[in-house]
Amino acid sequence: MKNCPRFILVSLLCLWSVNINAQSKTLLISESGLPYTEQTWYAYGAGQPLVETDITSNWNLGKRIVSAAYTSEGWLVIMAMNTEYIQQSFSLTDEWPEEWIDAKTKQGFAITSLSRSEKEWLIVMSQGSGITGQTIWRNSWTNLAPWIAEQYSKGYFITDLAYDGKAWTVVMSKTPKYLSQGYLWEADTSELLSRVEHGVWKRGFNLHQVVYGEDSYVVVFGNFANGDDRFQNLQVNPDDPKEYIRQQWDRGISIAYVGGGLPKKK
Numbered sequence: 001m002k003n004c005p006r007f008i009l010v011s012l013l014c015l016w017s018v019n020i021n022a023q024s025k026t027l028l029i030s031e032s033g034l035p036y037t038e039q040t041w042y043a044y045g046a047g048q049p050l051v052e053t054d055i056t057s058n059w060n061l062g063k064r065i066v067s068a069a070y071t072s073e074g075w076l077v078i079m080a081m082n083t084e085y086i087q088q089s090f091s092l093t094d095e096w097p098e099e100w101i102d103a104k105t106k107q108g109f110a111i112t113s114l115s116r117s118e119k120e121w122l123i124v125m126s127q128g129s130g131i132t133g134q135t136i137w138r139n140s141w142t143n144l145a146p147w148i149a150e151q152y153s154k155g156y157f158i159t160d161l162a163y164d165g166k167a168w169t170v171v172m173s174k175t176p177k178y179l180s181q182g183y184l185w186e187a188d189t190s191e192l193l194s195r196v197e198h199g200v201w202k203r204g205f206n207l208h209q210v211v212y213g214e215d216s217y218v219v220v221f222g223n224f225a226n227g228d229d230r231f232q233n234l235q236v237n238p239d240d241p242k243e244y245i246r247q248q249w250d251r252g253i254s255i256a257y258v259g260g261g262l263p264k265k266k
Helices: 052-060 098-106 141-153 189-199 241-250
Strands: 027-031 037-043 064-071 074-081 087-093 110-116 121-127 133-139 157-163 168-174 178-186 206-213 216-224 232-236 254-259
Touching: 027 206, 027 241, 037 241, 037 254, 052 074, 052 087, 064 087, 064 110, 064 121, 074 254, 087 098, 098 121, 110 133, 110 157, 110 168, 133 141, 141 168, 157 178, 157 206, 157 216, 178 189, 189 206, 189 216, 189 232, 206 232, 206 254, 241 254
Parallel strands: 064 254
Antiparallel strands: 027 232, 027 254, 037 074, 064 074, 087 121, 110 121, 133 168, 157 168, 178 216, 206 216
16 A cells, blocks of 8 residues: 555535534544653643643653644643654634744744634644645635645645634645545544544555544545554544543553544534
8 A cells, every 4th residue: 555646535424414413522543653652641621721831841841742632621632752843832822823833834843733622723833743845724625625636736745624613724734754645524423433444444544633523524544654554543532531541551552643623603
């Protein structure tokens, strides 16, 4: 599968008509073979503010944000030692921080995590990601789909996406991390894991991201440039996230990604 061309696999399953479990989601991807050590995580509870000193104090210890999202547990932040990131900065604002992003980009930072709560954007930018270019667009998915296809043809990959209740924001990057990529939609929570098992893993691909929005899940998947034989697990709305994360750590498996999302605003 290493030399397969880029592909786009799109399945729109009742995207506009199905309204299920209109609430935030907690989506966790655990992964073997990652170099992370001393992982730390914080969840603050639905509707509660993110405690910024939790992040800055861990930065002082050398830890970096691996992934962050607004979930059914509120803001959930995963940090670790031994990431690729040299330095990080984050913005937590009501409005999209265009000037801050431009300034950080000029300093050699790139967006490495993006999420939206009902009120705020959380954007993490990092140095050392290997990303050499990024492009961002906010729109409906109907309009984004041809734009994504165009960016794929130019060598960009989806590295972050978020739904704010009205539209999607997609970040696409030139990154050495991915070799190929596609995406699919799944509206039914109960069918999501089956779709991932048979449509992703059994086809020799890996999950890149899973995000909830517009009453459906967007599953971004493909080939990594290195390590397609890694073990992955996807957990949706764990009853006890703390226990799930502890079990993964006990097995020597890291939390690679946390996803969330919002329902469509009525």
